[in-house]
Amino acid sequence: MxxxxxxxxxxxxxxxxxxxxxxxxxxxxxxxxxxxxxxxxxxxxxxxxxxxxxxxxxxxxxxxxxxxxxxxxxxxxxxxxxxxxxxxxxxxxxxxxxxxxxxxxxxxxxxxxxxxxxxxxxxxxxxxxxxxxxxxxxxxxxxxxxxxxxxxxxxxxxxxxxxxxxxxYTLYLETFAQMTMERFGNKLGVIPTNTQYGKDWTEAFVPVWESMGGVVVAESPIDYNKEADFYTYVSQVLAKEPDVLFVGGPSQPTAMVIKQARELGFQGGFVVMDQAKLDQMAQIIPMEDLEGAIGSVPLHLYPxxxxxxxxxxxxxxxxxxxxxxxxxxxxxxxxxxxxx
CATH class of the missing domain: 3.40.50.2300 (Response regulator)
Known part of the structure; x- marks a missing residue:
């Protein structure tokens, strides 16, 4: 219909x-x-x-x-x-x-x-x-x-x-929050793209996370379109010891944010905005780096x-x-x- x-x-x-x-x-x-x-x-x-x-x-x-x-x-x-x-x-x-x-x-x-x-x-x-x-x-x-x-x-x-x-994207908020919080914990680090899309996604997701008992321990938006090295931003957020990182923007820079978080020792989960695609990121970084990430289902798995x-x-x-x-x-x- x-x-x-x-x-x-x-x-x-x-x-x-x-x-x-x-x-x-x-x-x-x-x-x-x-x-x-x-x-x-x-x-x-x-x-x-x-x-x-x-x-x-x-x-x-x-x-x-x-x-x-x-x-x-x-x-x-x-x-x-x-x-x-x-x-x-x-x-x-x-x-x-x-x-x-x-x-x-x-x-x-x-x-x-x-x-x-x-x-x-x-x-x-x-x-x-x-x-x-x-x-x-x-x-x-x-x-x-x-x-x-x-x-x-x-x-x-x-x-x-x-x-x-x-x-x-509002269809994803509660499910993404619940699944990552249950597995990894309630402390959230926010590293989104600083575009209007990223700001709106963040403003929608954070209240849902907090309504479920979660807390935001750090926030550091990034210009995913201009930056190539994300270590400074990621390390600042990881210093607050989050359980989950909220990331997203185009797939290529999002993949690099995740990769650099893993290289800095982060072992928690990722909530990935729907613009970044897990299957596309898997072509850029090792699949093991994406363990614990939740995002939109890959196209080839859609029935x-x-x-x-x-x-x-x-x-x-x-x-x-x-x-x-x-x-x-x-x-x-x-x-x-x-x-x-």
């Missing part, structure tokens, strides 16, 4: 914006290279619908941004193999990717450029800071935001052209009929296992195409 409602909402939103996206401007012709990659040439007999992406393709969160972009690229490839028909005319999807380095102000600038230069009817944005920034003007521009973030707040502003793709076929197609194209970022964004672009 929820899935049907979500599909209906997507189709309704597409109906509001796609008429503008299929006429005028740069629609009907391929744009120049964007985001470091050349756009594929359109089929001679088909027009082009540009769809935007603004996300981190460089910097500390580039690994995360690439996972999202790769899922979208796979969907574009499959959608264009079938083609889209609108009012008897054939269209192809062209994904215009711009790098915002995980910075909200750059995301907003990119979104304006995508509207003005490429007349995109929709833009994929994989971070809440960028979504909040674009929400300042997207309704005026008739721009649909397809937001990959579990931040509940993006839907609490009454913005009629915003869709949140993954589930909200859905479509999971394994998607994984096989993704592996055939990229020679690696996909995460939820790739899968959710892939699925959403397909929904968008069906709405068109």
């Amino acid at each position: 929820k899935r049907r409602r979500k599909l209906f909402l997507v189709l309704a939103l597409v109906a509001l914006v796609v008429s503008a996206g299929c006429s005028g401007g740069n629609q009907g012709q391929a744009p120049p290279p964007a985001g470091g990659e050349a756009a594929p040439p359109p089929h001679e007999e088909a027009k082009v619908i540009n769809i935007g992406f603004t996300g981190p393709l460089s910097g500390g969160a580039a690994f995360y941004g690439k996972e999202v972009a790769d899922g979208l690229d796979l969907a574009v490839e499959e959608i264009n193999a079938q083609g889209i028909t609108v009012n008897g005319e054939k269209y192809l999807i062209n994904l215009v990717k711009l790098d915002d380095q995980y910075m909200p102000d750059k995301a907003a600038t990119n979104a304006r450029r995508l509207v003005e230069e490429y007349r995109v009817p929709a833009v994929f944005v994989p971070h809440s800071g960028g979504i909040y920034a674009i929400q300042q003007f997207n309704e005026e521009e008739n721009l649909l935001i397809l937001g990959y973030t579990s931040e509940p707040g993006i839907l609490e502003r009454g913005n009629r052209l915003t869709m949140r793709i993954p589930p909200r 859905s009929p479509g999971t394994q076929p998607f994984i096989q197609r993704f592996q055939a194209k990229y020679d690696r296992m996909p995460t939820w970022e790739a899968a959710y964004n892939y699925q959403t672009l397909w929904l968008l195409a069906k709405g068109i």
